[in-house]
Amino acid sequence: MSVLRLRDRRAFHRSRLVRELAAAARWPKVRDSAPDLAHLAFYDDAPSGGIPRDEALLLHALLRTTRPTTVVEIGFLHGDGAFNLLCALDADARLYSFDIDPACAAIAARRFGHDARFTYRTRAQETLEPADLDGREADFVFLDAAHDLVLNQRAFERLLSMLVPNAIVAVHDTGTIPGALIPAGHPARQLTDRWLDDEFEHQPDERAFVNWLLEHHPEFSQVHVHSRRTIRHGLTVLQRTVALQRPQHEPPPPSPSSA
Numbered sequence: 374m375s376v377l378r379l380r381d382r383r384a385f386h387r388s389r390l391v392r393e394l395a396a397a398a399r400w401p402k403v404r405d406s407a408p409d410l411a412h413l414a415f416y417d418d419a420p421s422g423g424i425p426r427d428e429a430l431l432l433h434a435l436l437r438t439t440r441p442t443t444v445v446e447i448g449f450l451h452g453d454g455a456f457n458l459l460c461a462l463d464a465d466a467r468l469y470s471f472d473i474d475p476a477c478a479a480i481a482a483r484r485f486g487h488d489a490r491f492t493y494r495t496r497a498q499e500t501l502e503p504a505d506l507d508g509r510e511a512d513f514v515f516l517d518a519a520h521d522l523v524l525n526q527r528a529f530e531r532l533l534s535m536l537v538p539n540a541i542v543a544v545h546d547t548g549t550i551p552g553a554l555i556p557a558g559h560p561a562r563q564l565t566d567r568w569l570d571d572e573f574e575h576q577p578d579e580r581a582f583v584n585w586l587l588e589h590h591p592e593f594s595q596v597h598v599h600s601r602r603t604i605r606h607g608l609t610v611l612q613r614t615v616a617l618q619r620p621q622h623e624p625p626p627p628s629p630s631s632a
Contacts, residue, residue, distance in 0.1 A: 408433065408434075408437055408460075408461070409460040409461070410430070410433065410460070412456060412457065412460055413426050413429060413430060413433075413457075416429055416453065416457075419603070419604040419605070422450070423450060423451065423453050423454065424453065424454050424457070424517070424545065424606070425604075425605060425606060427605065428545070428598075428605060428606060428608055429453075429454070429457045431598065431608065432454075432457060432458065432461070432515065432543060432608075433457055433458075433460065433461040434461075435513070435541065435543070435610075436458060436461035436462060436513060437461050439512070439513065439541065440463055440466075441462075441466060441511075441512030441513040441541075442463075442465065442466050442467065442509075442512055443466070443467050443469070443506065443509045443510060443511050443512050443513075444458055444462065444466065444467070444468045444469070444511065444512065444513045444514070444515070445468075445469050445470075445471070445506065445511045445513070445514045445515070445532070445535075446458060446468060446469070446470040446471070446514075446515045446517070447470075447471050447472075447498045447501075447514070447515070447516050447517065447518045447528065448471075448472060448498075448515075448516070448517035448518030448519075448545075449470045449471065449472035449474075449477045449480070449481060449493065450472065450474075450477070451480060452470075452477075452480050452481060452484045452485065454515065454517060455468060455470045455481070455484075455485065455491070455493075456484065456485070458515065459485065459488060459490065459491060462490060464490070466490055467490050467491075467492065467507075467509065468490055468491050468492070469492045469493075469494070469505065469506055469511075470491070470492070470493050470494075471493075471494055471495075471496045471498060471501065471505070471518075472493075472495065472496075472518070473495065473496070473497050473498075473518075474495075475495060477493065477495065478493060478495055481493035492507075497524075498516075498518050498519060498524055498525075498527075498528035499524050499527035499528050499531065500531075501528065501531050501532065501535070502531065503534065503535055506535055510535055510536060510537045510540075511532070511535050511536050511537065511540055512537055512539075512540055512541070513540065513541050513542075513543075514532060514536070514540065514541070514542045514543070515543050515545070516528070516529075516542065516543065516544045516545065517544075517545035517546065520546060520576045520578050520579055521578050522578040522581045522582050522585065525544075525578070525579070525582040526582065526585060529542075529582075529586070529590075538613060538615075539612065539613065539615070540612070540613075541610060541611070541612050542593075542610070542611040542612070543608055543609070543610050543611075544579060544582065544583055544608065544609045544610075544611065545579070545606060545607075545608055546575055546576035546579040546606045546607060547576070547579045547580050547582075547583055547597060547599070547607045547608065547609040548575060548597070548598075548599040548600070548605055548606055548607015548608070549569060549572035549573055549574055549575065549599065549607070550572065550573045550575055550604055550605075551571065551572055551573075551601050551602070551604075552568070552571040552572060552573060553571070554603070554604050555573060561573050572601070575606055575607070576606075579609075583595060583597075583609045583611075586611065592613050592614060593611045593612065593613055593614070594611065594612055594613070594614045595609055595610070595611055596609065596610045597609050598610060
């Protein structure tokens with residue numbers, strides 16, 4: 374039975390194992406054009422640090438869909454976020470990653486020194502300048518660094534001059550964690566000033582930052598990708614609000630009856 378015929382049978386829709394076996398059989402034909410997602414098997418669903426698997430998948434999909442040529446990551450940490458972005462980028466794209474921890478430079482060199490698409494610089498987010506991007510304009514920015522309102526504000530004001538008009542900016546850690554998913558005795562229970570009814574603010578300054586953007590940069594639309602049903606750090610996706618261009622048609626000539 375061919376893979377295409379199997380796809381239309383009930384077993385394909387009812388069994389994950391059948392789908393995985395069918396995908397393995399078809400993989401040699403599609404691997405060159407299919408998304409590179411194997412790395413996500415090693416990401417945690419809800420880690421205490423870094424980016425959860427589902428949120429990494431969302432960022433990966435955004436890059437695969439929009440195909441940016443210049444991506445900026447602010448906050449390198451151990452490089453898992455950078456690797457996720459690199460796996461989504463085309464061969465001619467570039468990723469510029471920034472962090473203030475001197476240890477990150479060695480990690481970046483070890484993990485990605487072979488990849489000509491990747492540039493790491495030890496730089497504070499509020500000091501970025503066009504030369505840090507080699508004069509390129511960013512199509513996509515992933516902001517996941519200081520978790521400090523003032524530093525985020527300063528960084529965003531500097532980034533504005535480095536963005537293409539339709540650039541996408543993704544801000545991490547803007548969500549809340551449902552209280553029902555936080556066990557009794559957890560340290561978060563003691564942080565009473567970070568609770569909103571039954572939800573816990575994971576990073577208050579990131580939420581304050583997107584609220585500041587709404588007030589001071591209303592030209593950017595916001596989509597909050599949050600969940601009340603599971604533990605997620607949350608993402609807010611920003612893009613300038615513009616009308617979609619439409620063809621400008623000449624008015625039709627008058628009909629003979631109207632002459």
